[in-house]
Amino acid sequence: MVDVMHGIGVLVSEVGPRDGLQSIASVMPTEAKKAWIKAEHEAGVREIEVGSFVPPKLLPQMADTADIVRYARTIPGLQVAALVPNLKGAEAAIAAGAHKITLPLSVSETHSLKNLRKTHEQVYEEIANIVALIKGLPADLRPHFEGSLSTAFGCTIEGVVPEAKVVQAAERMVALGVDEVGLADTTGYANPAQVMSVIRAIWSAVGRDKLTGIHVHNTRGLGLANVLAALEIGLTTFDSSLGGLGGCPFAPGASGNIVTEDLVFMLDAMGLKTGIDLEKLLKVRGIVTAAVPDAMYGFTPDAGLPKDYVQGGVGWGVGNTKLAAE
Amino acid sequence: MVDVMHGIGVLVSEVGPRDGLQSIASVMPTEAKKAWIKAEHEAGVREIEVGSFVPPKLLPQMADTADIVRYARTIPGLQVAALVPNLKGAEAAIAAGAHKITLPLSVSETHSLKNLRKTHEQVYEEIANIVALIKGLPADLRPHFEGSLSTAFGCTIEGVVPEAKVVQAAERMVALGVDEVGLADTTGYANPAQVMSVIRAIWSAVGRDKLTGIHVHNTRGLGLANVLAALEIGLTTFDSSLGGLGGCPFAPGASGNIVTEDLVFMLDAMGLKTGIDLEKLLKVRGIVTAAVPDAMYGFTPDAGLPKDYVQGGVGWGVGNTKLAAE
Numbered sequence: 231m232v233d234v235m236h237g238i239g240v241l242v243s244e245v246g247p248r249d250g251l252q253s254i255a256s257v258m259p260t261e262a263k264k265a266w267i268k269a270e271h272e273a274g275v276r277e278i279e280v281g282s283f284v285p286p287k288l289l290p291q292m293a294d295t296a297d298i299v300r301y302a303r304t305i306p307g308l309q310v311a312a313l314v315p316n317l318k319g320a321e322a323a324i325a326a327g328a329h330k331i332t333l334p335l336s337v338s339e340t341h342s343l344k345n346l347r348k349t350h351e352q353v354y355e356e357i358a359n360i361v362a363l364i365k366g367l368p369a370d371l372r373p374h375f376e377g378s379l380s381t382a383f384g385c386t387i388e389g390v391v392p393e394a395k396v397v398q399a400a401e402r403m404v405a406l407g408v409d410e411v412g413l414a415d416t417t418g419y420a421n422p423a424q425v426m427s428v429i430r431a432i433w434s435a436v437g438r439d440k441l442t443g444i445h446v447h448n449t450r451g452l453g454l455a456n457v458l459a460a461l462e463i464g465l466t467t468f469d470s471s472l473g474g475l476g477g478c479p480f481a482p483g484a485s486g487n488i489v490t491e492d493l494v495f496m497l498d499a500m501g502l503k504t505g506i507d508l509e510k511l512l513k514v515r516g517i518v519t520a521a522v523p524d525a526m527y528g529f530t531p532d533a534g535l536p537k538d539y540v541q542g543g544v545g546w547g548v549g550n551t552k553l554a555a556e
Numbered sequence: 557m558v559d560v561m562h563g564i565g566v567l568v569s570e571v572g573p574r575d576g577l578q579s580i581a582s583v584m585p586t587e588a589k590k591a592w593i594k595a596e597h598e599a600g601v602r603e604i605e606v607g608s609f610v611p612p613k614l615l616p617q618m619a620d621t622a623d624i625v626r627y628a629r630t631i632p633g634l635q636v637a638a639l640v641p642n643l644k645g646a647e648a649a650i651a652a653g654a655h656k657i658t659l660p661l662s663v664s665e666t667h668s669l670k671n672l673r674k675t676h677e678q679v680y681e682e683i684a685n686i687v688a689l690i691k692g693l694p695a696d697l698r699p700h701f702e703g704s705l706s707t708a709f710g711c712t713i714e715g716v717v718p719e720a721k722v723v724q725a726a727e728r729m730v731a732l733g734v735d736e737v738g739l740a741d742t743t744g745y746a747n748p749a750q751v752m753s754v755i756r757a758i759w760s761a762v763g764r765d766k767l768t769g770i771h772v773h774n775t776r777g778l779g780l781a782n783v784l785a786a787l788e789i790g791l792t793t794f795d796s797s798l799g800g801l802g803g804c805p806f807a808p809g810a811s812g813n814i815v816t817e818d819l820v821f822m823l824d825a826m827g828l829k830t831g832i833d834l835e836k837l838l839k840v841r842g843i844v845t846a847a848v849p850d851a852m853y854g855f856t857p858d859a860g861l862p863k864d865y866v867q868g869g870v871g872w873g874v875g876n877t878k879l880a881a882e
Contacts, residue, residue, distance in 0.1 A: 236749065383873055389864030393873060419862040421825035422784050423562065424873040451818035451855030452825075454781040458748050462788075486855075492777035499747035499778075529777030529812075536745040538715030547709055547719060547750040 236501025236545045241277060241467040242494055243443065244270055246518070247298070248279040248313055249487055250475030251291045254525050260294045262521035264301050267308075269517055270472065273510035275490075277309035278302065279332070279469075283319030299326035315346050317359040323373065324363070330374040332412060333357060337399050338385035341416070345380070354402060361407035377403035378412035378445070382428060384419030393428055397435045404436045411441050414469075415456065418449020418486060422459035429463055443467030446488055448474060453488035454496055461502075468493060473515055473526025489528040491515075495535070501545025508541055562827025562871045567603060567793040568820055569769065570596055572844070573624070574605040574639055575813055576801030577617045580851050586620045588847035590627050593634075595843055596798065599836035601816075603635035604628065605658070605795075609645030625652035641672050643685040649699065650689070656700040658738060659683060663725050664711035667742070671706070680728060687733035703729035704738035704771070708754060710745030719754055723761045730762045737767050740795075741782065744775020744812060748785035755789055769793030772814055774800060779814035780822055787828075794819060799841055799852025815854040817841075821861070827871030834867055 247267060251258050258266075267278055280302045281295030295312060302310040303326075311330040314320045323331045335353045336342035342350060357377055364372050381388075382396045400411045413428065425444070432441050444465050446456045457468050471487030494506050512531055519526055539546065573593060577584050584592075593604055606628045607621030621638060628636040629652075637656040640646045649657045661679045662668035668676060683703055690698050707714075708722045726737045739754065751770070758767050770791050772782045783794050797813030820832050838857055845852055865872065 384862050386863055389862070390873060417862070418859060419872070421822055421872055423826040423871050427871075428873070449855060449859045450821055451815060452780055452822050454778055455784045455822060458781045458784055489777060495776055496747055496778050496781060500749040529775060533744060533775045536710050536715070536743070537712055545749050545753075546745070546747055547716060547754070 235461070237503065239466070239503040239505075240461070240497055241443070242275060242490065242497070242504050242506060243277040243279065243311070243467055243469045244275050244472060244490055245279040245445070245469045245487065246471035246473070246475045246490070248282050248292070249469075250471040250473075250525075251522070252282060252289050253476040254291070254522060256522050256525075257291045257293075258518075258521045260297060262517060263294070263298055266472075266514065266517045266521075267298070267302050268305060269514045270511070271305050271308045273514055274504070274506035275511070276307065276505060277311060277330075277467075279311040279313060282313040282315075283322045284313075284315055296322055296326040299323065299328050303327040303329075314360070316348075316356045317363065320360040320363060324367070324371070328373050330376065331360075332376040332378050333360065334378040334380045334414065335399055335403065336381045336385075336416070337379055337391050337396050338381040338388040340387045341381045341385050344387070350399070354406060357403060357406045357408060365407075374409050375407075376410045376412045377406075377408040378414050380414040380416040382413050383415045383424055384417055386417050393431050396428055397431050400432045400441070401435050404440055410439075411436065412443055412445060413441060414445040415447050418447035418453075420446060420456050421452055422455050425456045425459040426463050429460060429465065438464070441465070443469065445469035448486045448488045453486075454492060457488065457493060457496070468497075472511075472518060473528050473531070475518065475522075475525055489530070491528045491530045495530045498541055499539075499546040501543060503542070508535060561787070563829065565792070565829040565831075566787070566823055567769070568601060568816065568823070568830050568832060569603040569605065569637065569793055569795045570601050570798060570816055571605040571771070571795045571813060572797035572799070572801045572816070574608050574618070575795075576797040576799075576851075577848070578608055578615050579802040580617070580848060582848050582851075583617045583619075584844075584847045586623060588843060589620070589624055592798075592840065592843045592847075593624070593628050594631060595840045596837070597631050597634045599840055600830070600832035601837070602633065602831060603637060603656075603793075605637040605639060608639040608641075609648045610639075610641055622648055622652040625649065625654050629653040629655075640686070642674075642682045643689065646686040646689060650693070650697070654699050656702065657686075658702040658704050659686065660704040660706045660740065661725055661729065662706045662711075662742070663717050663722050664707040664714040666713045667707045667711050670713070676725070680732060683729060683732045683734060691733075700735050701733075702736045702738050703732075703734040704740050705729075706740040706742040708739050708746075709741045709750055710743055712743050719757050722754055723757050726758045726767070727761050730766055736765075737762065738769055738771060739767060740771040741773050744773035744778075746772060746782050747778060748781050751782045751785040752789050755786060755791065764790070767791070769795065771795035774812045774814045779812075780818060783814065783819060783822070794823075798837075798844060799854050799857070801844065801848075801851055815856070817854045817856045821856045824867055825865075825872040827869060829868070834861060
């Protein structure tokens with residue numbers, strides 16, 4: 231039960247510089263991206279997906295990703311993640327020094343063809359090649375390799391995505407040698423019961439250690455409820471985007487990452503340990519809005535923190551001695 | 557666990573005509589209110605808080621509440637609820653025929669003085685008088701009387717509201733003879749851990765049957781996560797407002813009921829039984845926006861239902877045979 235989880239550490243993984251920026255038309259200047267990443271790390275964020283190694287022709291917003299990864303690697307203690315669509319992207323990510331690379335596999339094959347322009351078999355071939363590439367590297371240069379199960383909760387084109395298909399894809403990727411699978415509600419279709427059900431099914435098939443995080447969108451307003459469901463059964467890493475920036479440009483109507491500020495407020499208020507300073511985090515928004523205006527939202531930023539809110543406590547109002555005493 | 561809750565019945569209690577309309581400046585015409593209530597009941601909503609018996613000088617938006625209650629009582633099967641601030645309001649509500657009356661007690665006494673202009677002792681006196689009034693009625697005319705614990709999760713003026721104070725107020729109201737206590741996050745301060753903790757504490761003090769519902773706001777984006785927490789430990793009634801209309805005009809920055817459409821989508825997708833037709837519900841918005849433009853929001857209304865979504869099923873994608881088979 232989540233009311234006795236206080237003190238547990240969780241990882242908030244910021245994906246705004248990748249998932250956020252790739253989905254808006256305007257291109258954020260490289261210096262603004264760097265300032266954003268630096269400021270957000272200073273607020274306590276320990277992992278940031280800083281960009282995507284896709285052809286600049288497809289996503290000009292991501293053209294400076296190698297530069298951004300190299301910069302991010304100079305920030306001590308920051309886990310630098312990048313998205314790669316294929317072997318070529320993985321080579322570039324590794325050359326730039328990414329700690330973690332994520333290759334998305336759309337469980338919906340129709341979506342896979344539209345998004346990555348590849349069949350499932352072609353994606354599995356890329357995964358096998360990337361695994362081989364990583365194995366050939368000296369141990370200290372090997373990135374953490376995640377295969378992400380996108381459209382895992384439904385697809386804007388195919389509709390229902392059967393749980394069995396998600397599990398099959400997870401099994402195949404683990405057999406091919408990924409370090410971990412990720413779980414992504416690309417389309418914002420997930421609900422809390424489904425989140426629990428899919429996680430359990432994947433765990434049964436490939437083991438708990440192969441799935442520790444989830445990427446949910448807030449398309450239908452259920453984002454934080456889905457996080458809560460995942461948290462409750464034991465996931466510990468949650469993707470989010472500052473100001474809810476972004477979504478998936480290839481899944482119409484599926485915009486809207488969950489808002490980092492709201493996520494951190496929820497986790498912190500529950501007494502979980504994020505390591506993030508909420509007030510500093512709220513100030514990072516200024517950097518982003520200066521570069522890409524009108525792209526952000528967020529409830530906690532609009533409302534502010536509760537009066538007399540104490541960060542990093544045992545949980546706001548959770549029957550603790552300090553709050554109960556008066 | 558919420559992934560095995562499918563089939564359970566839950567009650568969505570629409571509070572938009574009261575909590576929504578009282579917090580916006582414009583006054584909705586009486587005929588539009590009636591059309592809203594009728595259409596929402598036709599969509600399957602079984603309980604609606606239709607207005608508040610407060611002096612028209614204070615809230616002109618609620619001046620026609622007696623008329624609205626009388627009209628709503630003509631709709632077969634609809635549970636008609638109204639808010640009352642005092643004995644006089646209760647008399648008027650009962651005369652109009654309300655099935656359920658709710659008197660709010662702000663656990664934060666400062667908020668009580670600003671909102672109801674009464675000390676706690678004065679509110680308890682009103683409660684005692686209303687209980688006596690109801691006892692004097694023939695059995696078939698007695699409304700269900702709820703004492704609602706508002707600002708139960710924190711106050712914009714007092715800050716932290718200790719759990720012990722919430723419990724004390726619940727005990728006092730039950731001792732005075734209310735049928736049930738309600739729990740309201742008037743200020744949008746609640747988090748899921750706190751929701752569980754406060755519910756458990758109240759149950760321990762007054763019994764599970766004396767607290768079955770919760771009223772949460774979405775001020776910091778945590779509304780549906782808080783519903784999920786309450787649902788998981790066993791509450792079955794959830795207040796919400798169509799289009800997220802409303803909030804509390806006396807708690808600055810505390811606007812924002814949870815969105816009925818998003819709530820119903822979450823519950824339905826989890827396989828819970830709300831009795832509400834989502835597509836019909838989404839169409840009710842037109843009536844409200846025609847009368848009070850620019851006051852509504854909602855994620856599910858913006859995004860639409862998932863492709864091939866089946867209402868009233870066992871849960872979208874929850875490992876069921878139909879979805880798993882292919």
